[in-house]
Amino acid sequence: MRSILKYFNLLFIALFIISCSSDDSVDIDEQKPTISINYNEGFPQACEQLVRGETYTFKAQVSDNLALASYSLDLHHNFDHHTHDDQDVYCETEPIKAAVNPFIYMESFSIENAPTSYEINIVITIPNDIDTGDYHCAYSVTDETGWQSRTSIDIKII
16 A cells, blocks of 8 residues: 555656746747836927927837737826826926816727837827816837736926
8 A cells, every 4th residue: 555655656756847847939028118208209298388289299218028019108187196106207297176177088099010119209289279287198018928017207288
């Protein structure tokens, strides 16, 4: 009986070791993509003032170790002075106020052909009739395996 138990214990240990061994043929993505507006063409920069009625090109550089899949841009008011986790620069804010006709822009886009780097390039005209004041510009990027990164910038619409 003891020899049978020893046999099963050895068999169990062998199966455990085999099942835990690494398979070099499977690449597991463990890195989030990155987003940067910190380059000459990156727009907008922190505390930038955008003028109603004007057209702007929103640009950010995104990259990933394997393959990019999509990105989004979210422009929304910050009349309540909320923050986002990754903001490095805080701009002087106007007094808290209620939104009457705030500008809200939320769009998602696919990135074709799964590149490892890509420049986001979105042209937006700021409507003439929206509330002026404090806003956030939030970029998001997702890679093919589902990792996501975000960055948010304080801006003003005047």
